[in-house]
Amino acid sequence: MEKKTIWHTMAAVDVRFLYIIIVIAIVIPLLNPIGLPLVFLDEVIDTVALMRSIPPGSLVYFGAECAAENSAELRPPAVAGARLMYELGHRIIIGGFWPDGCILVRQWLTPYFEEMGAVYGEDYVILGYRASVTSILDTARDNFILAFSDRDINGDRLSSMPVMAGLNKASDFAYCFVLSPGGPGTGTYTTAWRATGEVDLIIDVPTGSMYNSAGNNYQSGLTAGLIGGLNGGAQFEQLIGHPGEATRSMDAQSMGHFAIITFLVVGNIGYFQIRRMEEQEKEAIKSGGS
Amino acid sequence: MAGVNVPTAIVDALTPWSTTIGVICLIGVWSMLYKENPFYRACEHAYVGSAAAHTLVTTYANTIKPGIQMNMAQNGDYWEIIPILLGCLIYFQPIRQYNWISRFPMAFWVGYNAGYSLTLRVAMPLFTEARRTMLPFFVITDGRFDLMTSINNIVFTGVVVLVLVYFIFSRNVIQGKGVFLNRWARIAIMICFGAGFGNGVANRVSLLIGRFNYVLSDWLKLY
Amino acid sequence: MRRTVPMVLTFCAGFIMVLDGFFNISFINGFANRYLMRSVTLSVAWAAGIGALNIVRLHVRNITTKRTNYQYSYILLGFFFFMLISGVVLERHTTNPFYQFVYSSFQAQLSAAVFSLSSFYLASSSYRAFRARSLEATLLLVAAVFVISGSVPMGAAIWSGFPTVSQWLMKYINDSTMRAFTIGSTMGTLSQCVRNLVGIERGHLRGSEGG
Numbered sequence: 001m002e003k004k005t006i007w008h009t010m011a012a013v014d015v016r017f018l019y020i021i022i023v024i025a026i027v028i029p030l031l032n033p034i035g036l037p038l039v040f041l042d043e044v045i046d047t048v049a050l051m052r053s054i055p056p057g058s059l060v061y062f063g064a065e066c067a068a069e070n071s072a073e074l075r076p077p078a079v080a081g082a083r084l085m086y087e088l089g090h091r092i093i094i095g096g097f098w099p100d101g102c103i104l105v106r107q108w109l110t111p112y113f114e115e116m117g118a119v120y121g122e123d124y125v126i127l128g129y130r131a132s133v134t135s136i137l138d139t140a141r142d143n144f145i146l147a148f149s150d151r152d153i154n155g156d157r158l159s160s161m162p163v164m165a166g167l168n169k170a171s172d173f174a175y176c177f178v179l180s181p182g183g184p185g186t187g188t189y190t191t192a193w194r195a196t197g198e199v200d201l202i203i204d205v206p207t208g209s210m211y212n213s214a215g216n217n218y219q220s221g222l223t224a225g226l227i228g229g230l231n232g233g234a235q236f237e238q239l240i241g242h243p244g245e246a247t248r249s250m251d252a253q254s255m256g257h258f259a260i261i262t263f264l265v266v267g268n269i270g271y272f273q274i275r276r277m278e279e280q281e282k283e284a285i286k287s288g289g290s
Numbered sequence: 291m292a293g294v295n296v297p298t299a300i301v302d303a304l305t306p307w308s309t310t311i312g313v314i315c316l317i318g319v320w321s322m323l324y325k326e327n328p329f330y331r332a333c334e335h336a337y338v339g340s341a342a343a344h345t346l347v348t349t350y351a352n353t354i355k356p357g358i359q360m361n362m363a364q365n366g367d368y369w370e371i372i373p374i375l376l377g378c379l380i381y382f383q384p385i386r387q388y389n390w391i392s393r394f395p396m397a398f399w400v401g402y403n404a405g406y407s408l409t410l411r412v413a414m415p416l417f418t419e420a421r422r423t424m425l426p427f428f429v430i431t432d433g434r435f436d437l438m439t440s441i442n443n444i445v446f447t448g449v450v451v452l453v454l455v456y457f458i459f460s461r462n463v464i465q466g467k468g469v470f471l472n473r474w475a476r477i478a479i480m481i482c483f484g485a486g487f488g489n490g491v492a493n494r495v496s497l498l499i500g501r502f503n504y505v506l507s508d509w510l511k512l513y
Numbered sequence: 514m515r516r517t518v519p520m521v522l523t524f525c526a527g528f529i530m531v532l533d534g535f536f537n538i539s540f541i542n543g544f545a546n547r548y549l550m551r552s553v554t555l556s557v558a559w560a561a562g563i564g565a566l567n568i569v570r571l572h573v574r575n576i577t578t579k580r581t582n583y584q585y586s587y588i589l590l591g592f593f594f595f596m597l598i599s600g601v602v603l604e605r606h607t608t609n610p611f612y613q614f615v616y617s618s619f620q621a622q623l624s625a626a627v628f629s630l631s632s633f634y635l636a637s638s639s640y641r642a643f644r645a646r647s648l649e650a651t652l653l654l655v656a657a658v659f660v661i662s663g664s665v666p667m668g669a670a671i672w673s674g675f676p677t678v679s680q681w682l683m684k685y686i687n688d689s690t691m692r693a694f695t696i697g698s699t700m701g702t703l704s705q706c707v708r709n710l711v712g713i714e715r716g717h718l719r720g721s722e723g724g
Binding site: 332384396 | 555563566585614625650718
């Protein structure tokens with residue numbers, strides 16, 4: 001009979017035990033954050049500098065491309081971005097092509113806008129979800145009001161709102177700040193508005209899983225700014241002077257990451273130990289037989 | 291058409307329970323981690339039903355209704371009935387006898403998107419990326435040779451070329467001594483996938499953090 | 514009729530877009546912007562119900578034929594019609610406080626909860642599935658460990674080199690490989706679009722009877 005070692009026991013461990021470990025690894029630092037210092041990336045620092053360089057009164061498109069499952073990663077940069085835009089005096093036009101996007105962003109931002117004294121229709125407007133992203137963004141190149149049927153998320157007329165003054169086509173935007181959990185996302189705006197020369201500056205705010213391809217777009221100059229994942233969100237919050245949810249969650253993120261690394265390392269050590277023992281057994285049987 | 295309103299008193303009474311309901315839903319879904327059970331199945335079905343309805347509601351409220359209000363009622367663009375009817379032809383798809391009719395809107399959308407992609411919109415990013423791949427191999431910074439940047443640029447351009455060669459030319463084309471190119475390309479691809487996995491971990495851990503923030507902060511008010 | 518008309522429709526819609534993209538002809542540009550793009554928007558919006566229709570058909574059939582676990586179909590249909598009716602009839606639809614309550618309590622939370630399950634599965638797969646069986650697999654794991662460590666403050670606290678190595682891998686290996694993927698896939702997209710436009714590729718016309 002095969003001899004059972006600690007490695008065999010560990011290889012057969014119940015997965016629910018791993019689930020408990022990952023839960024503990026995340027919950028404890030959420031309740032007792034240490035506040036380890038962040039390493040600031042050039043891309044986030046440059047993005048904040050870029051946003052600060054845009055003159056007050058400029059029109060900004062806020063791409064609310066997100067869904068409820070991405071809220072942990074995208075809410076912090078969305079809130080921080082909207083705060084900074086309002087503080088800089090930018091007029092914010094919020095649109096989105098994910099069914100949840102505008103509804104979620106409205107829920108996230110309304111308390112902050114109210115706290116800062118921003119007025120709906122004067123400082124910002126939420127356009128609401130629209131089906132058929134490519135044709136709408138294409139129509140908006142020539143006629144923004146027509147593309148969005150002159151209605152905001154509440155069904156009120158866009159053309160009567162002061163925030164829309166001077167906004168006739170997509171090229172009137174100084175830059176786009178796009179949350180990007182997939183498609184539609186930054187890539188959609190890049191092909192629709194950046195490639196056609198309407199908007200030169202697109203700030204990409206991807207989730208962690210989209211961060212891989214986002215770096216490629218940033219290096220090539222297709223996007224002008226990059227704030228990636230929860231880590232980017234935490235840096236962004238601190239750089240604008242409003243540490244929030246992302247900053248608070250970074251210790252839990254650290255512990256979660258190291259729990260996964262531990263699983264990878266221990267799992268592999270166990271695998272190789274068992275394989276080595278099996279090979280030794282085979283060798284022993286062979287040499288015994290001969 | 292004036293809409294219906296639920297009395298404010300009812301909404302005010304329900305709203306404080308929103309987070310508790312959310313936590314019950316979370317427990318229902320996570321109960322799957324222990325084992326398959328009817329509570330999880332119920333939550334799963336509720337999710338599919340509500341998600342399908344939500345997409346329809348947002349499409350109606352923000353695309354269909356404003357379109358009718360502005361373009362037909364306000365501007366008199368009654369020609370828009372034609373594309374509306376064209377879109378509605380897709381509903382023949384489930385009827386086996388007439389499902390060929392659903393090809394018409396599909397053909398229209400495919401044609402539009404093919405034409406859309408064939409213009410500069412897709413080609414421009416390609417050209418930009420190709421141009422930004424050609425980095426200088428000998429970089430002079432402040433009048434001195436910058437070794438690190440030069441090596442990095444060589445690595446960057448080299449990896450792009452290797453991976454492109456790997457994908458465009460099959461193993462049958464590159465043979466003999468050239469096969470080592472494939473090996474290096476595969477190494478670069480695996481490192482890229484590793485980085486992708488690393489970022490995927492960040493994404494997944496964030497999802498959990500989001501849920502625990504909801505339970506600990508929004509529901510239990512522990513911070 | 515059944516294949517030719519859709520192919521002509523594909524060609525015409527695509528050709529007008531190509532003309533609009535490459536030439537400055539006011540008639541074509543105006544037509545594309547005013548009519549063609551608007552038509553796509555409207556037709557797509559009105560077709561949005563096809564997925565929901567299929568789900569409803571499937572679950573009504575589950576109930577009528579009393580298939581295994583058909584009871585759950587009642588829950589699905591109940592939630593579907595409750596959200597649909599409340600969203601359509603309520604004033605201001607999606608921004609109505611009652612709809613917001615329903616959305617925030619059920620749909621948003623269920624969605625977030627379902628997706629967060631993948632975090633647990635990732636943890637168990639990290640322990641049980643990712644094995645350094647070959648050089649390539651080892652490189653994948655090593656790169657992953659550096660990126661995972663380098664993207665959080667604790668990584669930098671343990672060794673200040675983690676963020677540097679992680680950033681180097683991201684900038685010079687990941688970005689360049691992604692660049693090659695993008696260039697390759699873009700060329701594939703372009704060739705596929707040409708094939709669609711001229712009728713060589715007719716996959717979208719399949720799945721229907723007759724010809």
